[in-house]
Amino acid sequence: MSKPSIPKGTRDFLPSEMLRRNYIFDTIKEQFRLFGYEQIETPSQELMSTLMGKYGEEGDRLVFRILDSGNWLSKLSDEDILERNVAHLTTKVAEKGLRYDLTVPFARFVVQHKSEISLPFKRYQIQPVWRADRPQKGRYREFYQCDADVVGTDSLLMEVEFVELAKAIFSKLQLKVVMLLNNRKILAGIAESIGIPERLTEMTVAMDKFDKVGLEGVIEELKKCEFKEGCITALKPFLLLEGDNEAQLSQLEVLLKASSIGLEGIQEMRFILSHLPQEVEEAFEVRFDSRLARGLGYYTGTIMEIKSHEVEIGSISGGGRYDNLTGIFGEKGLSGVGISFGAERIYDVLEKLDRFPKELEGSCQVLFANLGEEETQYLLPLLRNLREKGISCMVYPDCAKLKKQLSFADNRKIPYVVIAGSSEMSEGKVTLKNMTTGVQEALAKERLVEQWMK
Amino acid sequence: MSKPSIPKGTRDFLPSEMLRRNYIFDTIKEQFRLFGYEQIETPSQELMSTLMGKYGEEGDRLVFRILDSGNWLSKLSDEDILERNVAHLTTKVAEKGLRYDLTVPFARFVVQHKSEISLPFKRYQIQPVWRADRPQKGRYREFYQCDADVVGTDSLLMEVEFVELAKAIFSKLQLKVVMLLNNRKILAGIAESIGIPERLTEMTVAMDKFDKVGLEGVIEELKKCEFKEGCITALKPFLLLEGDNEAQLSQLEVLLKASSIGLEGIQEMRFILSHLPQEVEEAFEVRFDSRLARGLGYYTGTIMEIKSHEVEIGSISGGGRYDNLTGIFGEKGLSGVGISFGAERIYDVLEKLDRFPKELEGSCQVLFANLGEEETQYLLPLLRNLREKGISCMVYPDCAKLKKQLSFADNRKIPYVVIAGSSEMSEGKVTLKNMTTGVQEALAKERLVEQWMK
Numbered sequence: 008m009s010k011p012s013i014p015k016g017t018r019d020f021l022p023s024e025m026l027r028r029n030y031i032f033d034t035i036k037e038q039f040r041l042f043g044y045e046q047i048e049t050p051s052q053e054l055m056s057t058l059m060g061k062y063g064e065e066g067d068r069l070v071f072r073i074l075d076s077g078n079w080l081s082k083l084s085d086e087d088i089l090e091r092n093v094a095h096l097t098t099k100v101a102e103k104g105l106r107y108d109l110t111v112p113f114a115r116f117v118v119q120h121k122s123e124i125s126l127p128f129k130r131y132q133i134q135p136v137w138r139a140d141r142p143q144k145g146r147y148r149e150f151y152q153c154d155a156d157v158v159g160t161d162s163l164l165m166e167v168e169f170v171e172l173a174k175a176i177f178s179k180l181q182l183k184v185v186m187l188l189n190n191r192k193i194l195a196g197i198a199e200s201i202g203i204p205e206r207l208t209e210m211t212v213a214m215d216k217f218d219k220v221g222l223e224g225v226i227e228e229l230k231k232c233e234f235k236e237g238c239i240t241a242l243k244p245f246l247l248l249e250g251d252n253e254a255q256l257s258q259l260e261v262l263l264k265a266s267s268i269g270l271e272g273i274q275e276m277r278f279i280l281s282h283l284p285q286e287v288e289e290a291f292e293v294r295f296d297s298r299l300a301r302g303l304g305y306y307t308g309t310i311m312e313i314k315s316h317e318v319e320i321g322s323i324s325g326g327g328r329y330d331n332l333t334g335i336f337g338e339k340g341l342s343g344v345g346i347s348f349g350a351e352r353i354y355d356v357l358e359k360l361d362r363f364p365k366e367l368e369g370s371c372q373v374l375f376a377n378l379g380e381e382e383t384q385y386l387l388p389l390l391r392n393l394r395e396k397g398i399s400c401m402v403y404p405d406c407a408k409l410k411k412q413l414s415f416a417d418n419r420k421i422p423y424v425v426i427a428g429s430s431e432m433s434e435g436k437v438t439l440k441n442m443t444t445g446v447q448e449a450l451a452k453e454r455l456v457e458q459w460m461k
Numbered sequence: 462m463s464k465p466s467i468p469k470g471t472r473d474f475l476p477s478e479m480l481r482r483n484y485i486f487d488t489i490k491e492q493f494r495l496f497g498y499e500q501i502e503t504p505s506q507e508l509m510s511t512l513m514g515k516y517g518e519e520g521d522r523l524v525f526r527i528l529d530s531g532n533w534l535s536k537l538s539d540e541d542i543l544e545r546n547v548a549h550l551t552t553k554v555a556e557k558g559l560r561y562d563l564t565v566p567f568a569r570f571v572v573q574h575k576s577e578i579s580l581p582f583k584r585y586q587i588q589p590v591w592r593a594d595r596p597q598k599g600r601y602r603e604f605y606q607c608d609a610d611v612v613g614t615d616s617l618l619m620e621v622e623f624v625e626l627a628k629a630i631f632s633k634l635q636l637k638v639v640m641l642l643n644n645r646k647i648l649a650g651i652a653e654s655i656g657i658p659e660r661l662t663e664m665t666v667a668m669d670k671f672d673k674v675g676l677e678g679v680i681e682e683l684k685k686c687e688f689k690e691g692c693i694t695a696l697k698p699f700l701l702l703e704g705d706n707e708a709q710l711s712q713l714e715v716l717l718k719a720s721s722i723g724l725e726g727i728q729e730m731r732f733i734l735s736h737l738p739q740e741v742e743e744a745f746e747v748r749f750d751s752r753l754a755r756g757l758g759y760y761t762g763t764i765m766e767i768k769s770h771e772v773e774i775g776s777i778s779g780g781g782r783y784d785n786l787t788g789i790f791g792e793k794g795l796s797g798v799g800i801s802f803g804a805e806r807i808y809d810v811l812e813k814l815d816r817f818p819k820e821l822e823g824s825c826q827v828l829f830a831n832l833g834e835e836e837t838q839y840l841l842p843l844l845r846n847l848r849e850k851g852i853s854c855m856v857y858p859d860c861a862k863l864k865k866q867l868s869f870a871d872n873r874k875i876p877y878v879v880i881a882g883s884s885e886m887s888e889g890k891v892t893l894k895n896m897t898t899g900v901q902e903a904l905a906k907e908r909l910v911e912q913w914m915k
Contacts, residue, residue: 011569011790014506014557019570021577022499022584029500041848043825043855045476045873046483050603051505051559051589052468052525071506072528074555076593080547088542093534101528103468105505115465116473123475125872127858130476135505139530149504162858164837171845282838284845336465371497383618384736391625391738394495401497404581404616418579419499 016140016148026367031180031350031357032133035153038175039131042168044155047130049112051137052103061111061335069138071148072101105137109154110332110345117158118336126159126341133350145355156345158333163275166309166328167282169346173313173324174291176348181362183316184323185292189299190276191306191327193259196269197297200262201241203234210234211300214246218298222246245297252280252295259297275308292316305329311346315356323352372459373400374416376409376426385432386425389455398459416442425455470594470602480821485634485804485811486587489607492629496622498585498609503566505589506557515565515789523592525602526555559591563608564786564799571612572790580613580795587804599809610799612787617729620763620782621736623800627767627778628745630802635816637770638777639746643753644730645760645781647713650723651751654716655695657688664688665754668700672752676700699751706734706749713751729762746770759783765800769810777806826913827854828870830863830880839886840879843909852913870896879909 013019020028039046058070075082079100087096106112109132117128133153140146155172157165170186177184194214198207213228220228225246229239244262248255256273263269276295283293301310301322308328315323326346333341357363373393375386383402393400403412409426416424426438437455440447450458467473474482493500512524529536533554541550560566563586571582587607594600609626611619624640631638648668652661667682674682679700683693698716702709710727717723730749737747755764755776762782769777780800787795811817827847829840837856847854857866863880870878880892891909894901904912 011511011573012508013504013511013569013573014508017504017506019504019574020502021574022501025500025502041851041853043853045825046479047476048474048479050467050471050473051591052471052603054466054468057465057467068530071530073559074526074528074551076522076525078547080542080545080550085543088534089539091534093532096534097528105527115467119465119467120473120475125869129855137505149506157858160858164831164856164858168856175848282841284842370499377618387736388738394629397495399495399497401583402618402622404611404614404618415579 014148016142016146018147018149026370027354027357027363028350030363030367031353032151032153034179035176035348035350036131036133038172038179039155041175042129042155042172044129044131047113047116047132048134049106049109049116049132051106051135053106053112053115055098055102055104057115058104058107058111062107066107069140070107071105071137071139072097073103073105075100075102106134107138108136109134109152109347110156111335113154113156114332115336117341118333118338121338127157128159129155129157131155145352147351151350153348153350154345156343158341158343161308161328161330161342163278163309164282165344166275166279166311169311169326169344170279170283170293173311173346173348174288177291177313180353180357182353182356182360183290184313185294185316187294187296187299187312187314188276188279189296189310190272190308191310192268192272192275192308193263193297194272194300196263196266196272197242197245199266200269201238201245203238206234210242212302214242214298215300215302217246248297252293253277255295255297272308279309290316301325301327305332307331309344318356318359320352320356322349323356324348371399371401371419371421373398373423373425374412374419374421375400375402376412376424377403377406378409378426378428379406382427382429382432385427386437389425389437389452392456393459396456396459413440413442423458427452468602470596470600472601472603480824481808481811481817482804484817484821485807486605486607488633489630489802489804490585490587492626492633493585493609495629496583496609496626498583501567501570501584501586502588503560503563503570503586505560505591507560507566507569509552509556509558511569512558512561512565516561520561523594524561525559525591525593526551527557527559529554529556560588561592562590563588563606563801564610565789567608567610568786569790571795572787572792575792581611582613583609583611585609599806601805605804607802607804608799610797612795612797615762615782615784615796617732617763618736619798620729620733620765623765623780623798624733624737624747627765627800627802628742631745631767634807634811636807636810636814637744638767639748639770641748641750641753641766641768642730642733643750643764644726644762645764646722646726646729646762647717647751648726648754650717650720650726651696651699653720654723655692655699657692660688664696666756668696668752669754669756671700702751706747707731709749709751726762733763744770755779755781759786761785763798772810772813774806774810776803777810778802825853825855825873825875827852827877827879828866828873828875829854829856830866830878831857831860832863832880832882833860836881836883836886839881840891843879843891843906846910847913850910850913867894867896877912881906 059067082099135149135151137149173186194211198204198210209232213225217225248258260273299310299312301312306327307330310327312322313324328344330342332343375390377383390400422442424440431437435452436449437452438447438449536553589603589605591603627640648665652658652664663686667679671679702712714727753764753766755766760781761784764781766776767778782798784796786797829844831837844854876896878894885891889906890903891906892901892903
């Protein structure tokens with residue numbers, strides 16, 4: 008029999024990994040809760056009609072399809088098959104697919120349950136998504152997304168809140184990050200004022216690379232796209248704003264003075280920055296960045312992105328405002344804004360910096376050694392007593408050599424072992440062994456629980 | 462555009478449902494942790510070679526298949542297709558399927574990660590599973606399982622532990638339940654002593670129905686299966702054991718005196734019962750039941766089942782010992798025992814009994830009303846202060862009529878609203894409105910936080 012395995016691009020999680028993953032999820036969840044977000048869940052499977060056409064051509068191809076149950080073949084005529092149009096046949100044999108992200112299901116949810124929710128609706132959702140991407144380092148076919156969104160308000164206080172939410176989460180995770188902010192209206196204003204409003208997307212794709220390729224690289228890219236010389240010259244000052252956030256916005260205000268949409272974007276940015284707590288925090292920098300675009304896609308206002316200040320790994324969080332998300336499901340006029348935390352990358356950052364807490368909740372605290380039937384009967388009431396006090400503990404199931412049991416405790420990183428042989432039993436005692444220091448002490452059995460109640 | 466929907470047999474969960482579901486999962490998880498179980502997760506997709514042949518013919522059909530990415534059609538020749546052998550073609554176009562339960566992936570996990578885990582391995586796993594079953598009331602195509610298992614020990618102390626674990630969980634959930642115990646060895650002994658060892662499965666299938674159809678029903682069933690009259694007569698006393706657990710075991714001991722395997726089962730049952738805490742608990746009855754079989758399947762020793770004492774809904778938890786689970790993946794000789802908690806049915810029971818806690822963690826505690834720009838700037842520092850103290854709160858995003866904001870708080874069941882208009886601001890105060898009683902009081906703004914720190 009060959010050794011069993013799992014599909015490529017998927018992962019098993021060992022207990023030590025689960026503790027660390029839960030630490031991240033729990034930290035994020037706790038802040039979502041504090042900020043008044045309510046949790047929802049949607050099914051793993053969605054109808055293909057819900058998923059298709061929402062993620063671009065590439066995305067459509069990466070959706071995992073569920074083969075219809077029963078005789079799927081009976082839906083295909085011989086002619087159908089022999090024509091071998093795979094895209095067409097796929098739609099006939101797979102009416103369901105696996106969730107590709109959390110945003111589209113959320114939009115579907117809002118429209119479907121409109122009468123059961125109160126607007127503005129603040130929801131969070133932490134669930135896996137699936138993509139039939141080519142697996143590579145750090146990219147998986149199943150991974151979790153952690154999203155918080157509000158729909159039903161265009162108040163910029165929500166953007167303010169998302170900045171604070173991100174600050175709270177990364178502060179709890181003890182990570183130094185920078186949060187970049189921009190606004191699609193500013194980008195539109197730039198395109199307008201350099202005379203190419205219709206080429207906004209191309210322009211922003213090039214600008215977004217500034218971080219990686221610098222000014223020369225961006226110019227190179229623009230030339231490749233056959234932007235005119237005058238246009239590139241006009242764009243340069245927008246790429247080279249200087250000074251702090253307000254200084255940059257002031258320069259921008261002059262440059263964009265003829266663009267009403269651009270000025271609107273500046274005003275929104277100023278609102279957000281002026282409503283944030285004004286203390287300067289070294290660990291959480293908020294930086295306006297006129298080059299940030301994040302693929303743009305459905306964003307219509309603020310654009311947000313968070314990067315680690317300590318590890319180079321790309322963005323670990325991002326989001327923005329989209330004015331018409333639910334429009335794709337027939338519900339117009341609901342503005343939304345949301346942020347997604349990249350738990351998998353945050354994991355890699357914490358791992359690289361060795362910044363997971365040393366003691367993660369969930370591990371067993373005490374192993375009761377098993378030296379025989381009578382000894383176990385002596386210890387079980389003590390074990391039950393500890394458990395009632397909320398201390399995680401277990402008895403070694405088999406009567407094995409003590410050495411083997413101690414090495415089990417070591418492997419499982421259980422910090423204490425309680426031992427009782429005939430001498431302890433005759434005196435009403437137990438031996439408590441500290442596995443970190445190796446120190447053993449004899450205790451009256453009634454006093455055992457006190458060790459954890461200090 | 463038609464109203465969006467989700468695949469049949471699947472569900473969206475609204476915030477109020479999530480709070481209740483999490484209450485159940487968290488209660489179960491906390492006890493798993495206290496009993497020393499470690500969490501793992503496995504991928505939603507498994508290779509079909511892992512899943513096939515493990516759940517019987519019916520189960521094989523109910524596994525959801527993932528259509529291979531890319532051009533799946535190219536794997537089929539014209540001849541293949543025109544032959545229209547759907548079972549054969551399915552294996553060619555779908556090499557992966559969705560997890561059908563947590564037990565088989567766990568067995569695969571243990572074999573695959575043997576060098577990374579310490580035996581005995583106590584693991585828990587709470588994840589959804591998928592079955593292409595016909596949807597009906599209370600039966601879904603996606604639902605969660607909550608399993609705890611130990612592998613690598615045949616110690617009966619583990620069975621003792623599972624009884625205590627179940628007791629702890631249902632006590633926390635405030636549900637009165639009965640835990641039924643039996644042992645496959647006892648069932649084998651019965652089959653042996655009535656002279657039909659080879660018809661064990663048929664016999665137990667009939668016996669297992671006793672609860673629903675009574676003695677006459679079981680006899681009917683046995684006759685239908687063409688059991689001989691003498692055999693049925695010999696079986697009767699085994700179906701009608703009387704008295705408490707020990708009394709029943711004593712009667713059984715006499716009946717099974719010629720069956721060594723039967724006597725072994727009795728001995729195991731006595732070990733378990735004698736190692737349990739001896740207080741009698743009305744809310745958690747442990748009852749030996751010689752008729753319990755639970756489909757038998759892979760169980761080789763103890764069989765466990767839990768039923769509500771208050772709501773008729775079938776079993777809400779079950780499990781047992783299986784001596785060779787990992788054998789299917791080539792790792793022989795690992796005995797295991799496990800229990801599964803039916804979270805979805807437990808939900809229905811708690812709902813029916815109206816026994817969910819009134820206040821579930823996760824709901825927002827305070828809404829800060831939004832009466833304008835200046836008022837909001839006045840309130841934001843107070844809101845931040847509350848959040849830092851761990852109190853979930855939010856500002857109403859838009860400056861709307863107070864009545865609308867109060868009704869939002871009502872809908873979201875937010876118990877307090879903080880209001881500040883120009884008069885409060887001029888006096889350095891806020892108005893705190895208790896939404897349950899309707900009482901309002903004016904407070905110095907510095908004293909707001911005290912309301913939650915009592």
